[in-house]
Amino acid sequence: MTGATAGIGLAAAEQIRRVPNVRLLLGTRGTSTVSADSLPLDLARLASVRSFAAAVEEMLGGGSIDALVLNAGIQFDDVDQRTEDGFETTFAVNHLAHYLLLRLLMPRLATGAAVVITTSDTHDPKALPFSSGFAPEHADALKLAQGQVRLNPESKASGRRAYATSKLCNVLTARALASSPFARERGLGVIAFNPGLTPGTQLMRNSSAGVKFVVAVLMPILSPLMRINTIAGGGDLLANFALDRIVLPAGRIYASQVKRQLTWPDPSELALDDAAMTKLWRDSETLVRP
Ligand SMILES: NC(=O)c1ccc[n+]([C@@H]2O[C@H](COP(=O)([O-])OP(=O)(O)OC[C@H]3O[C@@H](n4cnc5c(N)ncnc54)[C@H](OP(=O)(O)O)[C@@H]3O)[C@@H](O)[C@H]2O)c1
Secondary structure (H helix, E strand, O other): OEOOOOHHHHHHHHHHOOOOOOOOEEEEOOOOOOOOEEEEOOOOOHHHHHHHHHHHHHHHOOOOEEEEEEOOOOOOOOOOOEOOOOOEHHHHHHHHHHHHHHHHHHHHEEEEEEEEEEOOHHHOOOOOHHHHHHOOOOOOHHHHOOOOOOOOOOOOOOHHHHHHHHHHHHHHHHHHHHOOHHHHHHOOEEEEEEOOOOOOOOOOOOOOHHHHHHHHHHHHHHHHHOOOOOHHHHHHHHHHHHOOOOOOOOOOOEEEEEOOEEEOOOOOOHHHOHHHHHHHHHHHHHHHOO
């Protein structure tokens, strides 16, 4: 599991680790308060993803993985950050590193294993009309890797659009995996999980002081009134997906928490674009090639 040191992932990991006969392994770049095995993983470095996957292989011995939870995520105000591999950091951490981890660990997934990729409804302008000004315009990995989140490269690129676009990539990756012969043969349960707006996590840690202040003041007032999602609720759902405790409705892949309820809507129009899905999978393969 990635992203288990804070927020929704931490809440989920706390639940998973208490289940008898479950061995939880975390990939973390720092220390986790969760009492579980962990191995170093910095998703901003593809070399770290490779060494993590190799260490997991070694730890597994002849065993296999029953659930792969790709939950880590970050957000910035701009698209100016680059990883040591030279890629825009939001895209690299939220999508590309997870894509590589998935590809490396796929052969070790057990029959019927769950693969949960945490996405966000910010990928979908029809679900969140108030943030449609930051909606993804494309899912071209080669452009996104260079921070080009707009179709017109002269237009202003914001960190919020980069984030929403990386979350579109998460849904497309989940769809590509679910529709692959590999997933069908192995009976994988693939879920793109949107916890929905969830205040109190560390996701805004790179935002400006002004944004953080507004969120800190408004959210405690609005949360109960608008039934805004909670860390505990998102953690419950994430844990239950990982533990295969939720039956996936036939043909559904996008699980979205709305007002503290689990729903199964269609993802965005772009997320349903098969050509974009196939191209993202192939281009990501090119980008992670050593
Ligand atoms: N909160 C929301 O409103 C919301 C809404 C929709 C979707 N989501 C999604 O939910 C997921 C969890 O978000 P959250 O709100 O719980 O955020 P969070 O509290 O900031 O947790 C993010 C997790 O990702 C890890 N992470 C970030 N960069 C990493 C890196 N380079 N290498 C390894 N791990 C890294 C963090 O580890 P460190 O402790 O090392 O930083 C942390 O464990 C994300 O995918 C997010 O996009 C959140």
